[in-house]
Amino acid sequence: MTDTTTDEAASDKPSVIGDLLADLLDDAVGIVENPTAYTSLRGLPTGFRDLDLVTGGLTPGSLTVIASRPQMGRTTLLTDICRNTAIKNNVPTAVYSLEESGELFLMRVLAAEARVARHHIICGSMTEEDWTRVARRVPDVSAAPLHVKTPGRLTMATLEAEARELVEEHGVALLAVDGIQDIRPARRSDLREREVGDVVRDLKTLARELDVPVVATSHLNRNPEQRYNRLPKLDDLRESGAITFAADTILLLHREDAYEKDTPRAGEADFYIAKHRQGPTCVITTAFQGHYGRFVDMAQP
Numbered sequence: 001m002t003d004t005t006t007d008e009a010a011s012d013k014p015s016v017i018g019d020l021l022a023d024l025l026d027d028a029v030g031i032v033e034n035p036t037a038y039t040s041l042r043g044l045p046t047g048f049r050d051l052d053l054v055t056g057g058l059t060p061g062s063l064t065v066i067a068s069r070p071q072m073g074r075t076t077l078l079t080d081i082c083r084n085t086a087i088k089n090n091v092p093t094a095v096y097s098l099e100e101s102g103e104l105f106l107m108r109v110l111a112a113e114a115r116v117a118r119h120h121i122i123c124g125s126m127t128e129e130d131w132t133r134v135a136r137r138v139p140d141v142s143a144a145p146l147h148v149k150t151p152g153r154l155t156m157a158t159l160e161a162e163a164r165e166l167v168e169e170h171g172v173a174l175l176a177v178d179g180i181q182d183i184r185p186a187r188r189s190d191l192r193e194r195e196v197g198d199v200v201r202d203l204k205t206l207a208r209e210l211d212v213p214v215v216a217t218s219h220l221n222r223n224p225e226q227r228y229n230r231l232p233k234l235d236d237l238r239e240s241g242a243i244t245f246a247a248d249t250i251l252l253l254h255r256e257d258a259y260e261k262d263t264p265r266a267g268e269a270d271f272y273i274a275k276h277r278q279g280p281t282c283v284i285t286t287a288f289q290g291h292y293g294r295f296v297d298m299a300q301p
């Protein structure tokens, strides 16, 4: 994996192609010396093997949008990615949780890390076994460079200023935002679509200026529910075609069992890579462990 924390920040200086080529060859040498495809990703790993192999991980300057209908698991997936970077790989990560409190976010992290039912933690009904499991994960979780921000409201200007500080002073190498639609744009407008468009373009600019990947979640409109198979499409991104234009990668989350409990695909979740500026579009199937609040790779055959 490339050390994205030490890469030069994006600058306005024109690059000579020979310099770019030298950097690319340096990376390639690293890959040859360390031939495990998974560890030689150009970007930060999300923790989902097939997703990382298709996308090359989360690359500096890129904007990835995770979108779904309500309750599909957007926050869960965003939390999984942050756990993987900060706790598993010790990469400084900042997450803005605009939809729930810091305490609830921490409960998600602990449940997923310790494999304890999230509702046991939330409802205070943890068993002795649960406590033991949580206690085992506490050292790693508390040592992780994971900055959690839970402002009641967030303006784009505040996000830009704080993100810059997090990157420059704390070496944050991944910025995650749960809820594009909850960010207040720099300029208010009567047109919601224009506001969301401004926010998403600003997120993309922020990723480029800070030279870190940004991952953000978005709602989808109700259109999937009108389809016979309920599959989401890019056109369903709520309020804004601008998301489709600005994002480098768009993952649409879908779980059949969210609509039909007895489906033979119960427990499976599909990540549709519906937009992928640098590669193919395809679908990746993972397992949804809703009780632990996490997605995991399907068991390898």
Ligand SMILES: Nc1ncnc2c1ncn2[C@@H]1O[C@H](COP(=O)(O)OP(=O)(O)OP(=O)(O)O)[C@@H](O)[C@H]1O
Residues within 6 Å of the ligand: 068, 069, 070, 071, 072, 073, 074, 075, 076, 077, 099, 117, 118, 119, 289, 290, 291, 292
């Ligand atoms: N203890 C549990 N056992 C089983 N499933 C659970 C449990 N807790 C939550 N879930 C499931 O997790 C899903 C919600 O996950 P998550 O909060 O990540 O979704 P979301 O897409 O971010 O939701 P929202 O639309 O509210 O923002 C729901 O389908 C819910 O039923």
